[in-house]
Every structure is written in C-alpha cells, then in structure tokens.
Amino acid sequence: MVADAPARGPSRSRGAVPSARPRRQREEELLVWPDLVFVEFISALVFTLTFVALAILINAPLQDRANPANTPNPSKAPWYFLNLQELLLHMHPALAGVIVPTVFLIILGAVPFFDTSNEGQGQWLSTPRAWPNLIVGFIVGTVGTWALIIYNSGKHIVVFERFTFDADSFDNFPPLIVDERLREWPESLNWLTSVRALQTDIAWPGELETIPLGETFVRTDLLGLPRGSIQWNFPAWIVEQAIPVNLMVGLPILLCLVAWRLGLAKTRRDFMILMFSGWLGSYLALTMAGTYFRGEGLELLWPWEVRPAES
Amino acid sequence: MATTERPQGRPLADRLYDFTVNNRVWRSIIRTGYPNTPRNQMLAVATNVFLHLHPTRIHRTHVKITHTYCLGGLSFFLFLGLTITGVLLMFYYVPSVERAYQDMQALQTDVRFGMLMRNTHRWMAHGMVITVLMHMMRVFYTGAYKPPREFNWIVGVVLLVLTLLLSFTGYLLPWDELAFWAITVGTNMIGSDPVLGEVNQFVMIGGFEVGQNALIRFYTLHVVGLPLIAAIFMAVHFWRIRRDGGLARPL
Ligand code: HEM
Numbered sequence: 347m348v349a350d351a352p353a354r355g356p357s358r359s360r361g362a363v364p365s366a367r368p369r370r371q372r373e374e375e376l377l378v379w380p381d382l383v384f385v386e387f388i389s390a391l392v393f394t395l396t397f398v399a400l401a402i403l404i405n406a407p408l409q410d411r412a413n414p415a416n417t418p419n420p421s422k423a424p425w426y427f428l429n430l431q432e433l434l435l436h437m438h439p440a441l442a443g444v445i446v447p448t449v450f451l452i453i454l455g456a457v458p459f460f461d462t463s464n465e466g467q468g469q470w471l472s473t474p475r476a477w478p479n480l481i482v483g484f485i486v487g488t489v490g491t492w493a494l495i496i497y498n499s500g501k502h503i504v505v506f507e508r509f510t511f512d513a514d515s516f517d518n519f520p521p522l523i524v525d526e527r528l529r530e531w532p533e534s535l536n537w538l539t540s541v542r543a544l545q546t547d548i549a550w551p552g553e554l555e556t557i558p559l560g561e562t563f564v565r566t567d568l569l570g571l572p573r574g575s576i577q578w579n580f581p582a583w584i585v586e587q588a589i590p591v592n593l594m595v596g597l598p599i600l601l602c603l604v605a606w607r608l609g610l611a612k613t614r615r616d617f618m619i620l621m622f623s624g625w626l627g628s629y630l631a632l633t634m635a636g637t638y639f640r641g642e643g644l645e646l647l648w649p650w651e652v653r654p655a656e657s
Numbered sequence: 658m659a660t661t662e663r664p665q666g667r668p669l670a671d672r673l674y675d676f677t678v679n680n681r682v683w684r685s686i687i688r689t690g691y692p693n694t695p696r697n698q699m700l701a702v703a704t705n706v707f708l709h710l711h712p713t714r715i716h717r718t719h720v721k722i723t724h725t726y727c728l729g730g731l732s733f734f735l736f737l738g739l740t741i742t743g744v745l746l747m748f749y750y751v752p753s754v755e756r757a758y759q760d761m762q763a764l765q766t767d768v769r770f771g772m773l774m775r776n777t778h779r780w781m782a783h784g785m786v787i788t789v790l791m792h793m794m795r796v797f798y799t800g801a802y803k804p805p806r807e808f809n810w811i812v813g814v815v816l817l818v819l820t821l822l823l824s825f826t827g828y829l830l831p832w833d834e835l836a837f838w839a840i841t842v843g844t845n846m847i848g849s850d851p852v853l854g855e856v857n858q859f860v861m862i863g864g865f866e867v868g869q870n871a872l873i874r875f876y877t878l879h880v881v882g883l884p885l886i887a888a889i890f891m892a893v894h895f896w897r898i899r900r901d902g903g904l905a906r907p908l
Contacts, residue, residue, distance in 0.1 A: 412837030439849030
C-alpha cells in the first residue's frame with residue numbers, strides 16, 4: 347500500500363475548492379466488517395427493543411371521531427409545527443406560516459455557502475471559540491425568544507403588578523403582594539402592553555388605516571381572478587409585518603455585531619455557530635411555549651394550568 | 658506422568674456452526690464462510706447488496722459512537738421500521754371518511770398485535786423527527802457541511818422537510834379529533850398567505866375544508882409518494898457520503 351501517496355485533495359491555500367480529501371493513512375483505518383457493522387447491529391437492536399418496549403408501555407392516542415362541527419379549544423397542530431403556530435400568534439399569518447419557514451429553509455440550505463472554510467471540519471466543536479459561541483447563542487436565543495413571547499402576551503403587566511414592593515408584608519417572604527394590588531398598570535401606558543396594542547391603543551388618524559393603493563399593485567386579473575384593489579392598513583402593517591420582520595432580521599444581526607465587537611466571534615465558523623445555536627434556542631423556546639404553555643384560547647399559561655382541549 | 662488430555666469431540670457450538678453452514682442450501686445463499694481475513698472482510702462488505710453502501714474501510718474516529726451517535730443511521734433505521742409497520746397497518750386501514758376511524762378502533766381492539774403495531778409506528782414517527790433534527794445538529798457542530806459536502810447538506814435539508822411532511826400527512830389518517838384539527842390548523846397556516854395561500858391550501862386538501870379529498874391525498878402521499886421521494890433522496894445522500902470521501906475529518 348502506498349501510505350504516503352500524494353494528497354489528492356486541495357491544500358489549505360486553495361480554500362473553498364470542493365474536492366475529495368487526501369488519501370488517508372491506512373493505519374488509521376478500521377475494517378467496516380466487523381467494526382462498523384457490529385456497532386450498527388447493536389444500535390439497531392437496542393433501538394428496536396426500545397421502541398417495542400415504548401409501544402408496549404404507552405398507547406398512541408385515539409380521541410373521538412373527527413367532528414368538523416365542533417372545534418376543540420385549544421386546537422393545536424402536531425408538536426413539530428407548534429413553533430410555527432406560536433409564531434402565528436405574534437405576526438401576520440403569511441409571515442409566520444409561509445415566509446419565515448421558507449426563508450429559514452433557504453438560509454439553512456445555504457449554510458455551507460456562507461461558511462466555506464475547512465476550519466473545524468469533522469470534529470466536534472474544535473475551533474477555539476466554538477463553545478462560547480454555542481453557549482452565548484443558545485442562551486440569547488432562548489431568553490430573547492421567551493422575553494418577546496412574554497412581553498407580547500402582556501405578562502409583564504402581571505409582573506409589574508405582582509412584584510410591587512409592599513412594606514407591610516415584610517413579615518412574608520418574599521415581600522410581594524399577591525391578592526391586593528398596590529398599583530395598576532397605568533392606563534397612559536396601555537399602548538405598551540403588547541405589539542398589537544400599538545395598533546389598538548394609539549389614536550391613529552383614520553386615513554392611515556385605509557391608504558388606497560389602487561389597482562396597480564395586485565394584478566390578480568393575470569391569474570384569471572377578479573381584479574382587486576387594495577387598501578393599505580398602515581398601523582396593522584407596522585404591527586404585523588414591519589416590527590416582526592425587523593426583530594427577526596435585526597436581533598440576529600445585532601447579536602453578531604455585539605459578538606464581533608466583543609471578540610467572541612471572529613471567523614465565519616464562529617458566526618455560524620452563534621447563529622445556529624441562537625436559532626436552536628429560539629426554536630426550542632417557541633416549540634416549548636406552543637406545546638406546554640398555551641392553554642384555552644391559546645392563552646399563555648403555566649404548564650400546570652393548561653388543561654387538555656375541550657370541545 | 659504428564660499427559661495432556663485432549664478434548665474428546667469438538668465443542669457443541671462448533672459442531673452446530675458446521676452443521677448450519679456446511680451444507681448446500683446455506684452455501685447457495687452465502688458462498689463463503691465467516692470472513693476472518695481482512696481481505697475477505699472487505700469482500701464481504703463490497704459484494705453484499707445490503708452492506709455495499711458502506712466503504713470497506715473507515716477511519717477509526719468514525720467508528721466511535723460519540724462522533725455520530727449513530728443519528729443518521731438511526732434515522733434510516735427508523736425509516737425502515739416505519740415502512741415495515743406501515744405496510745402492516747395498511748392491511749387494516751381504508752382511507753375513507755366513513756371507515757378510517759372505525760378501522761383504527763378495530764385495529765386496536767380486534768386485530769392481534771394491532772395496538773402494538775400502531776404504537777410502534779406512531780412512536781417511531783415521532784422518534785424519526787427527533788433523530789433527524791439531532792442528526793442535523795451533530796452534522797452542524799462537527800462542521801461536516803463544509804466543502805466538499807455542501808450538496809449533501811442540501812440533500813439533508815430536503816430530507817428534513819420530507820420527514821416532517823411524512824409525519825404531518827400520517828397525522829390525519831386516524832381521523833379522530835386530534836388528527837382532524839391538527840391538520841385543519843396546519844393547512845390553515847398555509848392558506849393564510851394572501852398571495853398563493855388559498856390556491857395552495859385548496860390543492861393540498863382538495864377542497865375548502867378537510868374532508869374525504871384531503872384524506873385520500875394525504876393517504877396517497879403518506880404511503881407512496883413521500884416515502885418514494887424520501888428513499889430516492891436517501892439513496893443520493895448515502896451515495897454522496899461515499900463520493901465525498903466518507904465522513905468529514907479534519908484536513
Ligand atoms: C431522513 C433523514 C436523514 C437520514 C436517513 C440521514 C442519514 C445519514 C447517515 C446514515 C449519515 C452517515 C453518518 C451519520 O450517521 O451521522 C449521514 C451523514 C450526513 N448527513 Fe444525513 N441523514 C438525514 C438527514 C440529514 C439532514 C437533515 C442533514 C442536514 C441538514 C443531513 C446532512 C448530512 C451530512 C452533511 C452528512 C455527512 C456527515 C459527515 O461527513 O460527517 N442529513 N446522513
């Protein structure tokens with residue numbers, strides 16, 4: 347065997363040129379039979395047993411026959427789409443249901459084209475700043491997403507009212523008032539209760555809610571449908587589209603900028619890890635919120651307050 | 658007197674092995690004995706239709722469980738398990754609004770091992786969504802998407818979408834409340850797009866609301882269409898792993 351055959355692959359300096367990697371050293375290699383086949387066999391066995399055991403122990407749910415006439419409350423999508431259903435509560439449906447997932451998948455597919463170096467390839471988190479970026483990204487993604495969900499559900503008002511300091515109840519610890527509210531959320535700040543409140547609690551001039559865009563923008567007649575003319579509801583647009591898009595694009599960019607200024611992220615791989623982990627945290631937060639924290643009327647509740655759907 | 662007693666016959670296991678392997682029937686299926694030289698072991702992998710997706714040799718770090726946690730392999734394994742249990746379920750299930758729910762109940766109560774079959778299929782489906790997501794995470798954090806594996810990453814993203822769609826189309830089939838409303842909520846999400854949403858939703862569920870047309874569409878996609886497409890993409894995925902020189906390693 348030619349152990350030292352010349353490398354066929356690119357040298358580092360050729361950077362991103364895709365090509366097979368250098369011929370490997372034979373001593374570093376094992377035979378697939380028996381080494382790999384054995385591992386595969388064992389893990390297949392373990393998994394089969396696990397799933398059969400699971401299937402014996404837990405039954406798949408079967409509820410009453412479908413009845414289109416009565417809608418259960420809450421009605422939820424399968425768990426792996428609850429992240430999107432959660433998004434749906436915070437922005438325009440077209441954005442949450444179609445545009446965000448599509449754009450996300452395109453960006454996900456494009457990851458190898460943003461990060462084209464061979465840095466850290468083929469080894470778990472082997473670049474110098476990999477772990478810090480993972481941790482920071484994940485935490486910022488999780489906490490940030492939860493903060494936005496909580497804010498937009500108006501829960502900060504509850505916090506504001508509950509956690510008002512009360513000197514009399516000092517005997518209790520913590521010194522918080524639960525029953526008697528010391529302070530109400532000030533009415534003058536109503537427009538801050540949620541993003542939607544920007545639309546409902548500000549006296550927008552009527553004209554702004556029906557800006558005629560005429561018939562030139564929507565050429566539904568080209569699809570053989572009646573020609574539509576649209577009116578632009580500016581406040582609704584701000585609330586349902588402009589703010590969410592700006593947050594979803596802006597906050598990740600902000601995170602990148604801060605990480606860059608702090609020297610946390612330097613190479614493209616760093617930024618990739620930061621963004622991917624941030625997405626992961628945010629995705630998990632949305633899925634958790636949608637799965638465990640949304641009760642009747644898709645109200646944000648504690649998991650123990652969420653009752654199974656009634657119809 | 659130093660006599661070493663030699664064992665009388667050969668051990669039972671050896672004799673059993675010989676009995677099973679050294680006969681014309683076995684030899685007609687598997688021509689060689691146990692491959693115990695490196696050369697024969699490589700031939701065993703290269704000439705066996707099920708094993709030949711593998712290379713004959715592999716770098717030692719890739720055999721370590723902690724490198725891949727077998728996640729891609731497990732996703733594939735779950736896909737196979739789902740195919741087997743799914744075919745069994747098809748024997749008992751008729752995709753009609755009148756019968757579907759009844760068939761599910763009958764499957765659970767009247768069919769021997771019916772409940773076990775259904776449970777296995779259901780938990781494996783959830784399991785596959787999880788293992789595929791975790792596989793993607795492992796590929797990302799090991800930096801295995803980097804050149805020359807860009808295309809395989811994209812194939813992977815397609816597989817992720819297909820996995821979700823497979824799971825989603827299967828969700829409707831029991832035709833219970835959970836199924837009906839989950840699919841209604843899910844397809845409404847698509848329908849809410851002001852530009853093409855309504856058209857898309859109409860095409861997906863074959864009407865304005867989830868009914869017989871939706872059921873037959875989801876069923877057909879679930880049992881034939883999507884598995885076929887997924888199998889093709891998996892074939893490409895595995896082929897590309899070989900073409901890209903096996904799993905990623907530091908340069
Ligand atoms: C049905 C879904 C999938 C199946 C059955 C599958 C199967 C596999 C298998 C068996 C491997 C070999 C190594 C391992 O087990 O980790 C692999 C590697 C790989 N997969 Fe997947 N995969 C799937 C989905 C995905 C997804 C969602 C992605 C990424 C978005 C992806 C990207 C890759 C890449 C880039 C490799 C090469 C890894 C390396 O070189 O270390 N795959 N896949």
